[in-house]
Amino acid sequence: MKIPSTTLNNGVEMPLLGLGVHAPKNISEVQQAVEWALEAGCRLIDTATAYNNEREVADAIRESGIPRSDIFITTKVWNDDQGYTRTLRAFNRSLERLRLDVIDLYLIHWPIKEHRHETWRALEKIYADGRARAIGVSNHYPAHIDELLTEARIIPAINQVEFSPYSYLPEVITYCRDKNIQPEGYAPMVRGKKRDDPKLIALAEKYGKSTYQMLVRWSIQHGVVTIPKSVKRERIQENFNVLDFSISDEDMTLMDTFYDNTRVADDPRTIA
Numbered sequence: 001m002k003i004p005s006t007t008l009n010n011g012v013e014m015p016l017l018g019l020g021v022h023a024p025k026n027i028s029e030v031q032q033a034v035e036w037a038l039e040a041g042c043r044l045i046d047t048a049t050a051y052n053n054e055r056e057v058a059d060a061i062r063e064s065g066i067p068r069s070d071i072f073i074t075t076k077v078w079n080d081d082q083g084y085t086r087t088l089r090a091f092n093r094s095l096e097r098l099r100l101d102v103i104d105l106y107l108i109h110w111p112i113k114e115h116r117h118e119t120w121r122a123l124e125k126i127y128a129d130g131r132a133r134a135i136g137v138s139n140h141y142p143a144h145i146d147e148l149l150t151e152a153r154i155i156p157a158i159n160q161v162e163f164s165p166y167s168y169l170p171e172v173i174t175y176c177r178d179k180n181i182q183p184e185g186y187a188p189m190v191r192g193k194k195r196d197d198p199k200l201i202a203l204a205e206k207y208g209k210s211t212y213q214m215l216v217r218w219s220i221q222h223g224v225v226t227i228p229k230s231v232k233r234e235r236i237q238e239n240f241n242v243l244d245f246s247i248s249d250e251d252m253t254l255m256d257t258f259y260d261n262t263r264v265a266d267d268p269r270t271i272a
């Protein structure tokens, strides 16, 4: 199974579907989950300093024997580490834990007003030094990016935001596309909160797929990079088994109307 990819604004290729590794009950589950995902064809892993599992991700990648260049690894600078010098130090520690010389994508995890420009300046330095193949942001809505761009020399390659039909804000995605920023979505399956939604169940039955698969597929069809998380082998396989069908335009439009502002994380609109 070849997972489709997207080309970022600096020419780097990124898979459209990957594995998220946020908050498993036991850190020990992460290595196994990443190994299963790689077996299932996954080549994008989304971690973060805040997830405290960069070492386990590194162990899985080493065990897999898959060439490093075939795997796209994202990590993120946490809020407490923001600011120019602190971010540079945090980045070094992440690389050490991941046992890498170069990360594929380094993101600012959340927009922290007082550090916004300095943190981005650190990411620009990391990029200029060739230690990240791409740099970007997360949880940034248009107002945050507008402000960032007043001083930025490099336009973020990615903006990772919560993205499911239930939190879908088309204006955020359109804004990113207009700026040539690739949107990436997290919590595509709303952490299971919508598995009993009759509207979603009806569509899943129509396509002979699970509600989880419908949500992952919806993200991919929007051209948004998506990173469903599971630590269970069958679920990982299920979440990656979404390339053999497509949702009709009509049903995509229908799913676009499911918005009810259900979120798993804070709404960036509440952050200055």
Ligand SMILES: NC(=O)c1ccc[n+]([C@@H]2O[C@H](COP(=O)([O-])OP(=O)(O)OC[C@H]3O[C@@H](n4cnc5c(N)ncnc54)[C@H](OP(=O)(O)O)[C@@H]3O)[C@@H](O)[C@H]2O)c1
Pocket: 019, 020, 021, 022, 023, 046, 047, 109, 138, 139, 160, 185, 186, 187, 188, 189, 190, 191, 192, 212, 227, 228, 229, 230, 231, 232, 235, 236, 238, 239, 264, 265
């Ligand atoms: N940038 C940010 O601020 C931010 C915030 C949140 C998340 N993220 C990233 O996005 C990734 C995904 O988001 P998320 O983990 O919050 O939520 P999610 O991927 O929407 O949902 C994960 C939850 O759904 C369960 N699950 C997964 N597949 C399933 C299936 N096929 N059937 C039944 N249950 C299933 C998982 O349990 P099991 O593991 O037990 O299967 C887990 O509890 C994260 O891991 C992280 O990498 C980023």
